[in-house]
Amino acid sequence: MDAAFHSKLEGTAERSEFYQRLNEKSAAPLWEVLAEIVRTEPRTACVPALWRYEDVRPLVMESGKIITAKEAERRVLILENPGLRGQSRITQSLYAGMQLVLPGEIAPSHRHTASALRFILEGDGGYTAVDGERTTMHAGDLILTPSWTFHDHGNPSDRPVVWLDGLDIPTVNHFDTSFAEHHPEETQPVTRGEGDALARYGANLLPLEYTPRKLAAPLLSYPYARSRAALEQLHRNGPAHPCHGVKMQYVNPATGGYPMPTMGAFLQLLPAGFRGAACRSTDATVYCCVEGCGHTQAGDHSFEWKEHDVFVVPSWCPVSHRAHEEAVLFSFSDRPAQKALGIWREDGPTPK
Ligand code: GTQ
Numbered sequence: 112m113d114a115a116f117h118s119k120l121e122g123t124a125e126r127s128e129f130y131q132r133l134n135e136k137s138a139a140p141l142w143e144v145l146a147e148i149v150r151t152e153p154r155t156a157c158v159p160a161l162w163r164y165e166d167v168r169p170l171v172m173e174s175g176k177i178i179t180a181k182e183a184e185r186r187v188l189i190l191e192n193p194g195l196r197g198q199s200r201i202t203q204s205l206y207a208g209m210q211l212v213l214p215g216e217i218a219p220s221h222r223h224t225a226s227a228l229r230f231i232l233e234g235d236g237g238y239t240a241v242d243g244e245r246t247t248m249h250a251g252d253l254i255l256t257p258s259w260t261f262h263d264h265g266n267p268s269d270r271p272v273v274w275l276d277g278l279d280i281p282t283v284n285h286f287d288t289s290f291a292e293h294h295p296e297e298t299q300p301v302t303r304g305e306g307d308a309l310a311r312y313g314a315n316l317l318p319l320e321y322t323p324r325k326l327a328a329p330l331l332s333y334p335y336a337r338s339r340a341a342l343e344q345l346h347r348n349g350p351a352h353p354c355h356g357v358k359m360q361y362v363n364p365a366t367g368g369y370p371m372p373t374m375g376a377f378l379q380l381l382p383a384g385f386r387g388a389a390c391r392s393t394d395a396t397v398y399c400c401v402e403g404c405g406h407t408q409a410g411d412h413s414f415e416w417k418e419h420d421v422f423v424v425p426s427w428c429p430v431s432h433r434a435h436e437e438a439v440l441f442s443f444s445d446r447p448a449q450k451a452l453g454i455w456r457e458d459g460p461t462p463k
Pocket of ligand 1: 208
């Protein structure tokens, strides 16, 4: 749109008087706000930000002394975007938090409209139960909790379990569509053996004549060992993408689509010494360093990150990554939702 689109309108006494009468009837003149509400490109209150694990971890552990998982229902420290304080969101559409389950604790079973993904940071013996099946959490695993599935978390091990939660809470609330309820029991009954979903849907096989009936993937967990091995092989086999290194998306094996309708997730390997070109896309993205260390330029902000640090890149903000040593980044965004609505865009790599 042309510059005239942004021209300041003259404020006359006649106009003000008219606007006042409009206001009394709960109406307003579009021409006064058009440039603000129909923007020539995205402008957001969401800002680039970094949470160092060495800062957040002690606070997460301290929360374990302040409240039990049972009392809290979910003992989580919300990672709030500094540009969106008080709104429980890390981007306009997404929520992120760090959840702690101490040895012996149970976070009681409930379900809600919001979909969740968990990226496991620490601990080896925790579990999440989703729809009657438990899955053990290992560092680097991605675990799904699709919309309206009962889920409870437990930790029978002797070490704390910490993970990064990603939920579409702001999206669900944007549409005013939130429902939630408790399961009648603290832990839902286990109806299938561990590993059932992974064998049934996640082994390059599907049940005979299987037709997907849900929007979310039938898988509970995407084990890190498998995804990591794939990235390693692809790194050996071919050149890295100029922006993304070796980047793959987590997939619903039954459809080839995204694991959940509102959130997509990604895993990328940045080879040692990688210096990525800048690119941008309209899906604000939450990153978590899984391994290694590096540097990310997000607009005017630059971040030095290492293991378990979390950082966020807003919509349409140019982003470029560098790796000081071989590094792996997990990330998630609302890309599937934007694509389903036909409003997703990307741009780049931008030539220097
Ligand atoms: O584990 O069910 O971080 O309901 C926020 C809300 C986690 C969960 C969060 C939740 C959960």
